Amino acid sequence: MSIKLIKDTFNYGMGQVLPKVIGFLLIPLYTAYLSPADFGIFDLAITLSAFLLVVMRLSVPGAITRFYYDYKGEQEKIYISSIFWFVLALSFLTCILFLLGGYFFADVLVPGLPYYPFIVLIVISAFLNSGSDIQRRLLQVRQQSAYTAKLNIATALLTILLSISFVVYFKLSALGLVMATVITSFILFIQAQYYLRNDLGGSVSMPMIRESLRFSLVLFPYHLYGHVSTLVTKSILSTFGSLAAVGVLAIATKFTQPFTIIINAFGAAFTPQYLASRTNNLESDYHNLSLLIKRIWFGSTLLFVGFFLFIDWIVIVMTPATYHDAITITKLLSLGFLPQMFYIIFSNELFFRKENKTLLLINMIGISLSLVLSWLLVRSYHEQGAAMAIITPSFVGAVLMFWFTRKKITFHPPWIFIFTCFALSMIIVSVDFFLIQDIRPYYVGLLLKAAMTAAFVLGCFKTDPKIFEIVSVFINKIRKK
Numbered sequence: 001m002s003i004k005l006i007k008d009t010f011n012y013g014m015g016q017v018l019p020k021v022i023g024f025l026l027i028p029l030y031t032a033y034l035s036p037a038d039f040g041i042f043d044l045a046i047t048l049s050a051f052l053l054v055v056m057r058l059s060v061p062g063a064i065t066r067f068y069y070d071y072k073g074e075q076e077k078i079y080i081s082s083i084f085w086f087v088l089a090l091s092f093l094t095c096i097l098f099l100l101g102g103y104f105f106a107d108v109l110v111p112g113l114p115y116y117p118f119i120v121l122i123v124i125s126a127f128l129n130s131g132s133d134i135q136r137r138l139l140q141v142r143q144q145s146a147y148t149a150k151l152n153i154a155t156a157l158l159t160i161l162l163s164i165s166f167v168v169y170f171k172l173s174a175l176g177l178v179m180a181t182v183i184t185s186f187i188l189f190i191q192a193q194y195y196l197r198n199d200l201g202g203s204v205s206m207p208m209i210r211e212s213l214r215f216s217l218v219l220f221p222y223h224l225y226g227h228v229s230t231l232v233t234k235s236i237l238s239t240f241g242s243l244a245a246v247g248v249l250a251i252a253t254k255f256t257q258p259f260t261i262i263i264n265a266f267g268a269a270f271t272p273q274y275l276a277s278r279t280n281n282l283e284s285d286y287h288n289l290s291l292l293i294k295r296i297w298f299g300s301t302l303l304f305v306g307f308f309l310f311i312d313w314i315v316i317v318m319t320p321a322t323y324h325d326a327i328t329i330t331k332l333l334s335l336g337f338l339p340q341m342f343y344i345i346f347s348n349e350l351f352f353r354k355e356n357k358t359l360l361l362i363n364m365i366g367i368s369l370s371l372v373l374s375w376l377l378v379r380s381y382h383e384q385g386a387a388m389a390i391i392t393p394s395f396v397g398a399v400l401m402f403w404f405t406r407k408k409i410t411f412h413p414p415w416i417f418i419f420t421c422f423a424l425s426m427i428i429v430s431v432d433f434f435l436i437q438d439i440r441p442y443y444v445g446l447l448l449k450a451a452m453t454a455a456f457v458l459g460c461f462k463t464d465p466k467i468f469e470i471v472s473v474f475i476n477k478i479r480k481k
Helices: 003-025 027-033 036-057 060-070 074-109 115-141 145-169 173-195 206-240 243-255 257-280 283-318 326-334 337-352 356-405 415-436 442-463 467-480
Strands: none
Touching: 003 027, 003 145, 003 243, 003 257, 027 145, 027 243, 027 283, 036 074, 036 115, 036 173, 036 206, 036 243, 060 074, 060 115, 060 206, 074 115, 074 206, 115 145, 115 173, 145 173, 206 243, 206 356, 243 257, 243 283, 243 326, 243 356, 257 283, 257 337, 283 326, 283 337, 283 415, 283 442, 326 356, 337 356, 337 415, 415 442
């Protein structure tokens, strides 16, 4: 592994993880100054913004990562100029249409989110992000990872400082958070123009735009579908539940952010190792890959069990009583972690075989089922129903991934160990959820949770007595590095 690859990985990791860690640590501040309803308004606004970002761009900026290397010199400048002005014009047109349509249909599209000032500000923010999106893609293809990390960290710090100022000092609640987002978007738009100042001197080429559109429109339905599912789920929850329910769901999602960070980091790190082992096609590599999967799965299940058993204490410490309903929702959302890890591990087999259509099919089935469950469950079970609808694609994806890959994998994954650890973890968390989490006094519940964690570890050890040896070797390797 080259020094540059290590540096790039570190820079991208820091740029993505540090802002999320800071946001997680600020949960006590936000929950102290924002009611669940206020947080619900902000979460609806951010969800709408993510949806608009996809619609305004048609996934065209993503084509830069594919076609940037095809053009050199003056052609490169023409390509970047063409994509930039096309995306800017498309974003402006979508912005106008949505502002006009939102004036009449805002209550239908996003129930509970006021048209003015929230929807107006969010649409403006989404438009301003157009230049920033082009810049981000160029930084990636030009391998300017240090610049990317500094930009991401600066953006996060600016947003957080503005949010604290507007919420704590000016007492603007949800509006303060949205205003912080808009101001940050405006500053980044100006900064992006400065970065692109030497790239935008070319003419506009319609053939280049059409080529990028043909590439991006294949991916657009998948990107759009996922955001539509999230927006629909929260809109239904706002309609049949309340804005406070949306806020509780949002806080619960923030508490599961550590899982999101782990999943993203793991996916980036594990895929090259899996693909290298499959390419080498050596028995020794397959043996090592199987051991690696066993280590990963044991660590993942132990982390999940520990999180599920003790997250209620963390929520109680970090939030006021008005947010303690998030305990149950956080536990439900965390159930999606292990299926996602399973999906990432074995989806690499389909990547290796270039079966992208199968991956797309699996994702679309999961998201479609999530939409159906949102309509059926959220109306009756509110935020708990929303949480169940959100984790459904993870379980569906894991089951379908096992079905499509079980006969294609040429090595021997530790299936018995995987399914046994998963079953043990589900038994442990079920006992906690239904019998232990409400036990008083608290220290009795704490002792029982510690005992169940030990029981889980012993159960995994009984399945594979060498698991401690495997973990010990793994830890020693990390120490040596």
